[in-house]
Amino acid sequence: MTHETQNTASGTGESKKYDYLAFISYSREDKRIANWLEKELIKYPFPIEKVDPANYPPDKDSGCLRPIFRDKTGLNPNNPDFKKEIETKIKASRFLIVLCSPNSAASSWVSKEAKIFIRNRPDYQQCLIPVVLDGSPNLGRKRQKAECFPRIMRVVGKELTQRTLPTMVPDDDDPAHRDEARKRGLVQTISWMLKVDFSALWNIYQEQQILEQKKQIRAQRLWIVAISVFLLVSAVLTSWAFHERFKAEAAEKLAVEHRNAAEELVGFMTFDMRDEIFQHIPSAAREAINEKVSQYFEKWEAANPNWPAAHYDNLGGEAKATGDLEKAKRFYQQSLSIRRGLVNNEPDNLLRRWTLSISLNNVGGVLQRQGDTTGAREYYEESLEIMRYLVGVDKNQKSNTT
Numbered sequence: 001m002t003h004e005t006q007n008t009a010s011g012t013g014e015s016k017k018y019d020y021l022a023f024i025s026y027s028r029e030d031k032r033i034a035n036w037l038e039k040e041l042i043k044y045p046f047p048i049e050k051v052d053p054a055n056y057p058p059d060k061d062s063g064c065l066r067p068i069f070r071d072k073t074g075l076n077p078n079n080p081d082f083k084k085e086i087e088t089k090i091k092a093s094r095f096l097i098v099l100c101s102p103n104s105a106a107s108s109w110v111s112k113e114a115k116i117f118i119r120n121r122p123d124y125q126q127c128l129i130p131v132v133l134d135g136s137p138n139l140g141r142k143r144q145k146a147e148c149f150p151r152i153m154r155v156v157g158k159e160l161t162q163r164t165l166p167t168m169v170p171d172d173d174d175p176a177h178r179d180e181a182r183k184r185g186l187v188q189t190i191s192w193m194l195k196v197d198f199s200a201l202w203n204i205y206q207e208q209q210i211l212e213q214k215k216q217i218r219a220q221r222l223w224i225v226a227i228s229v230f231l232l233v234s235a236v237l238t239s240w241a242f243h244e245r246f247k248a249e250a251a252e253k254l255a256v257e258h259r260n261a262a263e264e265l266v267g268f269m270t271f272d273m274r275d276e277i278f279q280h281i282p283s284a285a286r287e288a289i290n291e292k293v294s295q296y297f298e299k300w301e302a303a304n305p306n307w308p309a310a311h312y313d314n315l316g317g318e319a320k321a322t323g324d325l326e327k328a329k330r331f332y333q334q335s336l337s338i339r340r341g342l343v344n345n346e347p348d349n350l351l352r353r354w355t356l357s358i359s360l361n362n363v364g365g366v367l368q369r370q371g372d373t374t375g376a377r378e379y380y381e382e383s384l385e386i387m388r389y390l391v392g393v394d395k396n397q398k399s400n401t402t
Helices: 028-042 080-091 108-120 141-146 151-155 175-194 198-272 274-278 283-299 306-321 325-345 350-369 373-401
Strands: 003-006 015-018 020-025 068-070 093-100 128-132
Touching: 015 093, 020 028, 020 080, 020 108, 028 068, 028 093, 028 175, 080 093, 080 108, 093 108, 093 175, 108 128, 108 151, 128 175, 175 198, 306 325, 306 350, 325 350, 350 373
Parallel strands: 020 068, 020 093, 093 128
Antiparallel strands: 003 015
């Protein structure tokens, strides 16, 4: 959008239309400072009460120095379309800001941009703003390496240097001084464009910097408070989680203890007190009890897989005592099957091997009473082989300890 502004710098009083407040011309080697300058200008809140309306920036409604044009495309300068576009942007800019350094002095393109502006603006002395980054202007041929003006500006250099030029050159290499010199050069440039006394703008700029620092400090404090609250909440939640986990582990431990106590009681009633209790109970009741115990052991087989086998041994012994050898053999074989599986899962478990030998003996005893001596012998021999193995292991352990 084109904004209509009054060009007081020309002194003609004629109304001029500009799309841009300023065009920044610079060497590619100085693009970092050019980028910084553009960002500072477009966010600078100009003091509208101190500025003559004729010197307002084109986009005065933004409250900042906008718009600013800076070529960021990096296109080939030899492209005719590029040249035409750049020339159009220069003509549409109220001011031409030239970043002056030995880099720009050696740049033919910076000189071309300045030449376009000078030729099209009779008031260029008031609207061309050299900003010195490094070196000095109009040093002559003997000191060309330190020259900062582009060629065309050297031709009209005396006219430009009759006034105090904005400069960003520090007095020394102190980083703090370099930063202050850059900021002073920025305010000097703004002072020239707005036609406001530098001292007044510098005081306002410093006040704005102080306010900005305070905002940053407040923001940092808010971040610290937010992080502190987050850490506190995290600590509380973590503590609560550990507490709940401890409670859950304690509850689980207590449940395991209760289950173990119940299993010990059932084991005592089922094995240790079995004969004492069962001799006073009718056979029908004993069968009902045995059925319930079988169901119980099937349910808890994972907790203690040897218990079902021991229970089948009890059932086999009871059937054997009543003369029901076939039933006794079936129970003993169930016990044997379980214990073979336990030994296969834990071949190095000596207790599993010992209980397996007991089951083998039980089956062999029933077969012997049934008259199957050949079958009984096979079970007895397998049981004997296990017992010999256990005795051998026991001897080795004793010899190692001595």
